[in-house]
Amino acid sequence: MSSPTGPALDSTLGSPLQAGGLGVRYDRRSVIDDLDVVVPAGSFTVIIGPNACGKSTLLRALAGLLPAASGAVLLDGRDITSYSARDTARRLGLLPQGAVSPEGITVAELVARGRYAHQRLLRQWSAADEAAVTDALRVTNVADLATRPVDELSGGQRQRVWIAMVLAQQTPLILLDEPTTYLDIAHQIEVLNLLHDLNGHGRTIVAVLHDLNQAARYASNIIAMHDGRIVATGPPRTTITTDLVAEVFGLANVVISDPLTGTPLVVPTDTRRPHPVASGG
Amino acid sequence: MTDRAVTDRAVTDRAVAAGTGRPLDVGRRRVVVGIRGLTVVIGLRSALVGAAFFVATLGFVLLALTLGDFPLTPAEVVGVVTGQVHGLSSTVVLEWRLPRALAAVLFGAALAVAGGIFQTVTRNPLASPDIIGLANGSFTGMLVALLALGGSWPLLTAGSLIGGLLAAVLIYLLAYRGGLHGFRFIVVGIGISAMLASVNTWMLLRAELETALFASAWGAGTLNSVTAATAVPAGLCVVLLLALLPLVTPGIRQLDLGDDVASATGVAVGRARLAAITLAVCLVSVVTAVAGPIAFVALAAPQITRRLTRSPGIPLVTTGVVGGALLLGSDLIAQHVIPLTVPVGVVTVVLGGSYLVWLLIHESRRRA
Numbered sequence: 001m002s003s004p005t006g007p008a009l010d011s012t013l014g015s016p017l018q019a020g021g022l023g024v025r026y027d028r029r030s031v032i033d034d035l036d037v038v039v040p041a042g043s044f045t046v047i048i049g050p051n052a053c054g055k056s057t058l059l060r061a062l063a064g065l066l067p068a069a070s071g072a073v074l075l076d077g078r079d080i081t082s083y084s085a086r087d088t089a090r091r092l093g094l095l096p097q098g099a100v101s102p103e104g105i106t107v108a109e110l111v112a113r114g115r116y117a118h119q120r121l122l123r124q125w126s127a128a129d130e131a132a133v134t135d136a137l138r139v140t141n142v143a144d145l146a147t148r149p150v151d152e153l154s155g156g157q158r159q160r161v162w163i164a165m166v167l168a169q170q171t172p173l174i175l176l177d178e179p180t181t182y183l184d185i186a187h188q189i190e191v192l193n194l195l196h197d198l199n200g201h202g203r204t205i206v207a208v209l210h211d212l213n214q215a216a217r218y219a220s221n222i223i224a225m226h227d228g229r230i231v232a233t234g235p236p237r238t239t240i241t242t243d244l245v246a247e248v249f250g251l252a253n254v255v256i257s258d259p260l261t262g263t264p265l266v267v268p269t270d271t272r273r274p275h276p277v278a279s280g281g
Numbered sequence: 282m283t284d285r286a287v288t289d290r291a292v293t294d295r296a297v298a299a300g301t302g303r304p305l306d307v308g309r310r311r312v313v314v315g316i317r318g319l320t321v322v323i324g325l326r327s328a329l330v331g332a333a334f335f336v337a338t339l340g341f342v343l344l345a346l347t348l349g350d351f352p353l354t355p356a357e358v359v360g361v362v363t364g365q366v367h368g369l370s371s372t373v374v375l376e377w378r379l380p381r382a383l384a385a386v387l388f389g390a391a392l393a394v395a396g397g398i399f400q401t402v403t404r405n406p407l408a409s410p411d412i413i414g415l416a417n418g419s420f421t422g423m424l425v426a427l428l429a430l431g432g433s434w435p436l437l438t439a440g441s442l443i444g445g446l447l448a449a450v451l452i453y454l455l456a457y458r459g460g461l462h463g464f465r466f467i468v469v470g471i472g473i474s475a476m477l478a479s480v481n482t483w484m485l486l487r488a489e490l491e492t493a494l495f496a497s498a499w500g501a502g503t504l505n506s507v508t509a510a511t512a513v514p515a516g517l518c519v520v521l522l523l524a525l526l527p528l529v530t531p532g533i534r535q536l537d538l539g540d541d542v543a544s545a546t547g548v549a550v551g552r553a554r555l556a557a558i559t560l561a562v563c564l565v566s567v568v569t570a571v572a573g574p575i576a577f578v579a580l581a582a583p584q585i586t587r588r589l590t591r592s593p594g595i596p597l598v599t600t601g602v603v604g605g606a607l608l609l610g611s612d613l614i615a616q617h618v619i620p621l622t623v624p625v626g627v628v629t630v631v632l633g634g635s636y637l638v639w640l641l642i643h644e645s646r647r648r649a
Contacts, residue, residue: 086547
């Protein structure tokens with residue numbers, strides 16, 4: 001990760017997930033083009049950037065959900081398209097944005113759906129399935145909700161249940177598309193702490209996040225995107241700078257050191273126009 | 282546990298260490314049936330609903346074998362079936378009534394399962410083969426065979442098979458845009474259905490009166506012309522196709538979670554969907570080729586089943602059992618309750634139509 005230009009595809013880097021020359025098109029319109037990405041093994045990589053800059057597209061392409069129009073994605077050193085869907089799902093889990101649960105499904109049933117790639121036509125439920133689901137429910141702190149219908153849960157609980165489903169998949173690599181969107185601040189922190197713990201237990205995490213300060217605090221590796229390009233990669237301290245935020249988000253800002261963690265803290269410059277002085281006072 | 286991978290054991294050990302030795306409660310009673318690592322999960326409620334409808338089906342079959350212009354007692358029917366009674370009773374039961382009753386059960390199951398597949402794959406309770414134009418496509422094929430090519434039974438069957446399949450391919454091609462989207466599929470299907478319906482009407486208007494009457498009766502969906510000669514091959518096809526069901530079920534069940542999650546959890550979404558739709562189209566085409574487009578069983582049976590089982594998805598096996606009971610029950614009404622012999626399709630339209638009205642009212646109330 002020391003090369004600022006982004007390395008060419010190299011399966012000896014030990015990265016579980018990387019892309020070289022990656023381009024993706026929707027209806028012939030290029031959304032991302034010629035991207036080189038390396039997700040370091042064991043990292044908590046966070047993709048940041050303004051709306052519609054191609055963050056989700058990159059994440060979905062890295063997960064193999066979108067076909068590459070050019071270049072390739074390497075999963076564990078091999079082209080991701082060379083794996084079967086099932087094999088990919090045993091290596092890489094993805095929580096897409098706004099996942100919808102079937103009406104009436106219970107928490108444990110939903111989490112158990114994460115076991116699909118480990119099941120067979122005539123092995124629909126094994127001790128390993130049971131253990132993985134139980135484990136995922138416990139780690140995400142939703143074991144008490146196991147028998148409840150997902151529809152009845154709060155947003156924060158529901159998000160933890162979805163993460164539990166991805167965990168039950170037992171993949172060393174987990175991708176999440178805006179896992180904190182629509183959650184209140186306390187639940188956002190709760191989800192991020194959960195991801196931090198999972199990362200601490202050896203899982204490589206790649207997440208798209210909107211909040212720069214949360215990204216700066218939790219990420220070990222930042223990918224900053226703008227207009228379908230990657231403009232910076234590396235640890236938050238070196239990537240999240242006043243210049244970068246100004247360039248990427250077009251936001252006048254000052255970056256200070258977070259008083260609690262020492263990570264970068266982006267403070268928007270006060271650009272408010274003064275109120276016109278009312279005639280009546 | 283000795284035959285499992287090391288990682289599996291490690292996970293289990295961790296779960297046991299965490300004090301979770303007792304089996305997982307998923308909030309729904311279910312049974313894991315299996316030996317030597319081969320396991321199948323059965324929802325208790327789905328199984329009970331299926332069993333209840335199976336018993337009802339057996340009762341309906343017995344009724345179907347006793348009722349008619351040549352009434353028989355249940356004892357006589359049992360005697361015939363066990364081979365103790367011969368003669369006219371035997372002919373009536375085994376050659377006239379039994380093929381029709383079994384055809385009703387199998388055809389009902391086939392239509393219901395096909396409807397369940399369409400509704401699961403499109404995630405839309407309105408998706409059913411009769412609404413998206415397969416039935417009208419089959420009818421078009423049958424009319425072409427009848428009017429242009431003379432129309433022996435094999436020719437009519439082939440015509441309706443080809444018509445249904447062509448309609449399906451046409452809808453698929455028109456609705457496909459970098460993947461198949463449920464709503465688009467249905468809207469395109471409804472459009473194709475309407476166009477084919479007008480073609481069918483035009484062909485009927487140009488036909489000789491007698492031919493048109495015959496074709497119209499078939500077009501309403503009827504078991505009146507079902508004989509052992511047509512029921513046996515069609516029934517065998519249905520059984521074979523239904524035997525393929527377990528191959529597509531796990532994948533399309535996962536589609537309930539949305540394409541992205543299904544794909545991320547290991548489903549080859551495009552292939553799973555195409556395989557499931559192909560199976561459903563074949564099921565519908567086989568039935569339609571013999572009995573005409575019987576409406577509403579495919580639409581109503583999956584939704585009735587889902588509500589009775591309170592299952593998050595559509596349990597396809599139970600749906601099949603419900604569909605069989607539904608069609609045979611409707612055929613009994615068509616034959617014996619209504620004073621004149623009407624095509625069973627008329628009864629299913631009335632039953633299914635009432636159900637659809639109820640569904641729409643129910644859904645709109647819930648949204649309000």
